Amino acid sequence: MLIRVFLGLIVFNVYSICIVNAQSYPDKPIKLIIPYTPGGGTDTVARMIAEKISTDLKWTILVDNKPGAGGNIGMDLVAKAKPDGYTLGMGQTSNLAINPALMSKMPFDAVNDLVPVAFVAEVPMVLVVTPNSPWRSLGDLIKAAKAKPDFYKQATAGAGTVGHIGGEMLANKAGYIVSYIPYKGASPAITDLIGGQTDFMFATPQSVLGMIAGGKLRALAVTSANRIAILSKVPTVSEEGYKGFEATDWKIVVAPAGTPSDVIKKINEAVQKSLKNPALISKLQDEASSPMYGDPVAVMKYIRAEQQEWNSAVKAAGIKLD
Numbered sequence: 001m002l003i004r005v006f007l008g009l010i011v012f013n014v015y016s017i018c019i020v021n022a023q024s025y026p027d028k029p030i031k032l033i034i035p036y037t038p039g040g041g042t043d044t045v046a047r048m049i050a051e052k053i054s055t056d057l058k059w060t061i062l063v064d065n066k067p068g069a070g071g072n073i074g075m076d077l078v079a080k081a082k083p084d085g086y087t088l089g090m091g092q093t094s095n096l097a098i099n100p101a102l103m104s105k106m107p108f109d110a111v112n113d114l115v116p117v118a119f120v121a122e123v124p125m126v127l128v129v130t131p132n133s134p135w136r137s138l139g140d141l142i143k144a145a146k147a148k149p150d151f152y153k154q155a156t157a158g159a160g161t162v163g164h165i166g167g168e169m170l171a172n173k174a175g176y177i178v179s180y181i182p183y184k185g186a187s188p189a190i191t192d193l194i195g196g197q198t199d200f201m202f203a204t205p206q207s208v209l210g211m212i213a214g215g216k217l218r219a220l221a222v223t224s225a226n227r228i229a230i231l232s233k234v235p236t237v238s239e240e241g242y243k244g245f246e247a248t249d250w251k252i253v254v255a256p257a258g259t260p261s262d263v264i265k266k267i268n269e270a271v272q273k274s275l276k277n278p279a280l281i282s283k284l285q286d287e288a289s290s291p292m293y294g295d296p297v298a299v300m301k302y303i304r305a306e307q308q309e310w311n312s313a314v315k316a317a318g319i320k321l322d
Contacts, residue, residue: 025085025263029060032253033089035074037067041206041287045121045251046090048283052274059270070160071095072107075254079108083258085267088117091254093162097307101314102160111307114254116299117264118271119292121284122250124224125163125202126231128217130194138221138240141200145176152178155189155198163202165310166223166247168317173242193217204249205230205288223247228288250292252303261296268296 032050034043043065050061066074071094078089091114100110108114127138135141145152156164159182171178181198183189186207193201194216202223209230211217219234225246227236237245253271255264274280275291284291294302 025266026059028086029062030085031062031064031087033074033078033087034063034065035067035071035089035092035095036065038065041123041204041249041289042090042092042251044206044287045284045289048280049120049253049271049274052277052280053270056274057270069107070099070158072099072103075110075114076107078254079113079256081256083256083260085255085259085263087256088267089114089254090120091116091252093249093306093310094160096252096254096303097310098160098162098165098314100307101311102319104320111304113257115257115259115264116252116303117255117259117296118253118268119294119299119302120251120253120271120275121289121291122224122248123205123287123289124222124228124246124248125166126205126208126212126219126234126288127200127202127221127223127237128193128208128212128219129200130196131215131218133199133218135200135220138235138237141220142174142176145171145178146174149177150179152200153181153198154178155193155201156180156182157186157189157203157207158182158184162247162249163204165313165317165319167202168319169247169313170237170242170245172317173245190217202247209288228290229285230288250306252299264296268299 032046034046036042047063050063053059054061066077071092075089075091075095078087081087096110100106129135135144154167164180186203189201190203190207192198208217212219219231221237221240222228222231222234223237223246225238272293275293281291
């Protein structure tokens with residue numbers, strides 16, 4: 001009888017602690033690790049979210065940029081942090097789905113060491129060429145690339161980025177071969193594209209919208225399932241004859257594995273609420289991003305499916321970084 005009472009007290013105390021944690025969280029500042037440099041697309045969106053939550057819920061969220069190794073350095077810090085909800089990370093397609101498929105050695109396990117918490121946003125790639133390019137459509141580019149295998153050069157913001165692997169996916173699907181020229185970021189890649197050192201690029205909208213508007217670049221296609229409002233006249237790759245093609249750069253808040261489910265739910269609700277703010281939606285749409293919504297279960301299902309899909313794409317292309 002005493003043993004039963006004792007065990008009952010233990011269960012009650014554990015349950016009580018969980019309830020208290022859920023009610024009191026957060027009672028100190030939350031660190032949000034961004035695995036890239038300040039000013040980039042991921043950093044910009046993360047700061048928007050952090051500012052909105054801080055304003056609405058009075059939470060203190062400290063944004064901490066930890067760039068390097070394609071996002072692996074920052075995500076590794078999140079994976080190894082105490083799983084109490086006070087260290088979060090802004091995960092992204094490259095570091096959560098592409099890198100694990102490209103690299104034989106990862107500092108963390110993207111599936112087992114991190115838990116998806118909340119959707120944030122997704123953004124497609126934009127296929128761009130210079131104004132003097134003879135290509136007026138994706139079909140023109142593919143026809144030329146097939147006629148001269150390995151002759152044309154695709155600039156990429158870096159090996160393993162969505163622009164790089166998305167380009168490889170399309171090349172496999174369409175049956176052409178080009179050379180992939182990796183750069184240390186979008187800016188130098190775009191500079192060389194405009195200068196004529198490369199022929200085309202799959203770039204993030206944030207990096208090229210101004211140049212498209214200014215006539216320095218021309219958009220041929222977008223890699224989303226549907227057209228984007230800010231480039232409404234630009235067709236999708238799927239519309240151009242490659243049905244079902246999609247390659248988007250998504251952003252998802254993650255936490256260390258083992259973070260209490262009630263805390264994860266509370267963070268998810270906070271992020272989702274911020275994403276329903278009209279001003280924030282407008283800011284995202286201005287850079288061609290679309291907010292994403294769903295509970296923690298939906299986030300988990302989505303990211304697992306994405307990890308499998310990108311792994312298959314990388315294997316099909318035969319790409320390895322090490």
